[in-house]
Amino acid sequence: MRGPWPAVAFFAAAALAPLVVRDAFLLDGLVLILLWGTTGAAWNLAGGYAGQVSLGHAAFFGLGAYAAAILGTRWGISPWIGLLVGAALATAFGFILGFLSNRLRGPYFGLATIALSQVLLIVASRWRAFTSGSEGIPVPFRPGFWTLGIVDKRVWVYVILVLAAVLYVVQLYLERSRRGYQLAAVREDEDAALSLGVPARRLKVAAIAVSAALTAVCGTLWTQYVGFVDPLYVFSVDLSVRFCLFAILGGIGTPLGPFVGAALITILETSLRARFGGIGAGLVGIYLIIYGTALIVTMRVAPQGLLPWVGALLRRRPDPRPTG
Amino acid sequence: MHAIPQLLASTLLLGGIYALIAVGLTLIFGVMRVVNFAHGEFLMLGMYLAFWSFTLLGLDPYVTLVLGLPVIFGGGWLSYRLVMQPVIHASHNVQIFTTVGLSIALQAIALVLWSADAQFVRTSYYAVVVRFGGVAMNLAQIAAFVVAVLFTTGLFAFMRWSYAGKIMRATAQDRHAASLMGIDTGRVFALTWAVGITCVGAAGVLLAPIYPVYPSIGLQFVLIAYVAVVLGGLGDMVGAVIASLVVAFVEVVGSYQIGTAWKEVLYLLLFIAILVIRPAGLFGQRGAEVIGT
Numbered sequence: 001m002r003g004p005w006p007a008v009a010f011f012a013a014a015a016l017a018p019l020v021v022r023d024a025f026l027l028d029g030l031v032l033i034l035l036w037g038t039t040g041a042a043w044n045l046a047g048g049y050a051g052q053v054s055l056g057h058a059a060f061f062g063l064g065a066y067a068a069a070i071l072g073t074r075w076g077i078s079p080w081i082g083l084l085v086g087a088a089l090a091t092a093f094g095f096i097l098g099f100l101s102n103r104l105r106g107p108y109f110g111l112a113t114i115a116l117s118q119v120l121l122i123v124a125s126r127w128r129a130f131t132s133g134s135e136g137i138p139v140p141f142r143p144g145f146w147t148l149g150i151v152d153k154r155v156w157v158y159v160i161l162v163l164a165a166v167l168y169v170v171q172l173y174l175e176r177s178r179r180g181y182q183l184a185a186v187r188e189d190e191d192a193a194l195s196l197g198v199p200a201r202r203l204k205v206a207a208i209a210v211s212a213a214l215t216a217v218c219g220t221l222w223t224q225y226v227g228f229v230d231p232l233y234v235f236s237v238d239l240s241v242r243f244c245l246f247a248i249l250g251g252i253g254t255p256l257g258p259f260v261g262a263a264l265i266t267i268l269e270t271s272l273r274a275r276f277g278g279i280g281a282g283l284v285g286i287y288l289i290i291y292g293t294a295l296i297v298t299m300r301v302a303p304q305g306l307l308p309w310v311g312a313l314l315r316r317r318p319d320p321r322p323t324g
Numbered sequence: 325m326h327a328i329p330q331l332l333a334s335t336l337l338l339g340g341i342y343a344l345i346a347v348g349l350t351l352i353f354g355v356m357r358v359v360n361f362a363h364g365e366f367l368m369l370g371m372y373l374a375f376w377s378f379t380l381l382g383l384d385p386y387v388t389l390v391l392g393l394p395v396i397f398g399g400g401w402l403s404y405r406l407v408m409q410p411v412i413h414a415s416h417n418v419q420i421f422t423t424v425g426l427s428i429a430l431q432a433i434a435l436v437l438w439s440a441d442a443q444f445v446r447t448s449y450y451a452v453v454v455r456f457g458g459v460a461m462n463l464a465q466i467a468a469f470v471v472a473v474l475f476t477t478g479l480f481a482f483m484r485w486s487y488a489g490k491i492m493r494a495t496a497q498d499r500h501a502a503s504l505m506g507i508d509t510g511r512v513f514a515l516t517w518a519v520g521i522t523c524v525g526a527a528g529v530l531l532a533p534i535y536p537v538y539p540s541i542g543l544q545f546v547l548i549a550y551v552a553v554v555l556g557g558l559g560d561m562v563g564a565v566i567a568s569l570v571v572a573f574v575e576v577v578g579s580y581q582i583g584t585a586w587k588e589v590l591y592l593l594l595f596i597a598i599l600v601i602r603p604a605g606l607f608g609q610r611g612a613e614v615i616g617t
Contacts, residue, residue, distance in 0.1 A: 053417055055424075104599060106416045107359040107558070111550050115595045118547065118588070126585050237543065241424055248421055285435035292429030299422045300410045 018154035027153035040246025040258030041167035042214035048253035050207035051187030056113030060090040062234035064219030083220040087213040094212030098205030121235035136230040148224040171255035251305030339572035340469035346552040346564040348523030354559030355516040362427035364542020370528020371537035400521030434539035442536035468530040
């Protein structure tokens with residue numbers, strides 16, 4: 001599965017689908033796949049390429065969501081400005097996390113990221129005067145592109161697709177560029193990289209900050225798309241874990257992996273919701289059982305994720321082309 | 325300051341339970357080098373065990389504790405064999421996400437089987453308050469504290485004097501040297517995991533008469549346990565007990581001074597501060613956090 005062709009096929013299919021598909025349910029699924037894939041890719045910048053496995057990326061997603069929602073509802077400011085403010089805030093928090101990552105490794109870093117997201121969760125759900133507390137904020141629908149009040153889901157597909165493509169290119173850059181190689185060196189052996197003169201700390205902090213900012217952008221767009229911010233959701237550990245899972249199931253540290261992971265999980269989730277949603281809402285939990293079990297099995301069978309695993313399986317077959 | 329004895333008593337009661345949760349977590353980390361992100365789910369399962377024994381069989385939670393210990397231990401052993409064993413020599417990330425997967429699956433199983441509603445174990449004595457020299461304490465909390473202290477002491481004695489405890493400590497110090505000495509480290513890991521799960525499961529049974537149970541209850545307790553375990557130094561059992569008392573003190577005094585709504589922020593900020601200032605914990609070996617082991 002090396003080479004850009006699977007990715008080109010994926011993005012082309014996503015771009016062409018709205019021209020053919022009219023069904024709102026399917027288009028909604030496509031928007032969600034692209035959006036979750038993008039958050040997974042943003043997580044991948046820090047967790048996959050820089051090796052800084054964060055379990056608190058919902059913090060950044062929530063910052064983006066809240067920045068746009070609060071600016072929009074209180075002062076009627078466009079969500080596009082909110083998007084930038086959210087990204088700036090997330091970058092600041094990303095620097096804090098980056099600072100921590102220079103002091104902490106392994107499980108310590110993961111625990112620190114959970115703590116950071118929980119602090120923001122508590123602030124968002126308890127600071128009622130500013131954030132409306134745990135009731136959340138409904139985002140009023142104001143028609144127009146500038147206010148992101150878009151009814152047509154096909155437009156949403158293209159808005160998110162642009163962001164998804166940006167994330168793919170950023171990841172590709174980390175895959176191919178000199179900086180990307182340096183970052184990989186830091187991930188594999190930080191001390192060895194430092195001794196070769198790689199600016200390990202600066203690279204790690206930069207990767208985390210960029211990852212944070214882009215996660216916040218996803219948070220803003222998600223909120224504007226769904227029309228509601230719920231602090232217990234946008235800052236939850238569950239959401240943070242989801243971001244990791246998109247990348248990990250699809251293929252950690254690969255540019256297309258997060259999108260594949262997001263597609264698999266979103267399809268599984270929406271189809272089970274559609275099947276069980278009416279009669280037994282509790283049965284939605286079945287999807288979570290599958291998802292948890294799938295994670296355990298993937299970690300055992302294909303710890304690098306499904307995409308590299310499938311690639312390896314395909315390569316094992318005799319290749320008809322001459323090798324050389 | 326008439327409130328001081330009350331605050332100290334509440335700290336002690338709360339800290340005792342936190343210690344039992346934290347000790348299991350730190351034991352698993354110390355010996356296996358695995359941060360168990362499913363720890364809270366085993367607490368939740370312990371609470372449900374108490375709830376269903378009470379509802380279906382009419383068993384008092386303290387009877388369930390005694391009868392249920394082999395069940396919890398067996399469940400822990402089984403979860404090790406099924407889930408953890410295949411990844412025990414894998415990288416940190418693989419282990420972290422395996423326990424995360426376990427956590428998601430266990431929580432979802434509870435959700436499907438028993439719904440998201442909060443359930444209560446209404447014992448006849450749940451509202452009994454004991455007054456002692458101006459200090460009021462809930463009877464169930466006192467009982468939970470006493471049992472938790474006995475349990476933790478038993479665990480320390482087990483680690484200190486039993487042969488199994490000694491080989492667990494040997495494996496924690498150097499797993500390669502331990503296997504060269506003829507220790508079957510695979511079985512040590514299984515035993516460690518099962519013992520750690522038994523501690524947290526027992527804590528769950530003890531908490532059932534005090535707190536409502538629902539599938540996601542584990543998170544709030546396990547977050548506290550993470551704080552305590554890092555504060556005490558990951559893998560350090562004595563440190564975990566002392567740190568549990570510190571965290572309980574911060575929580576109790578914080579609730580008293582600034583209200584219960586913000587108490588979590590206090591210990592989370594304490595946690596982040598510890599990570600920034602002295603990540604190895606109060607008693608841990610300096611530098612452990614940089615090696616990442």
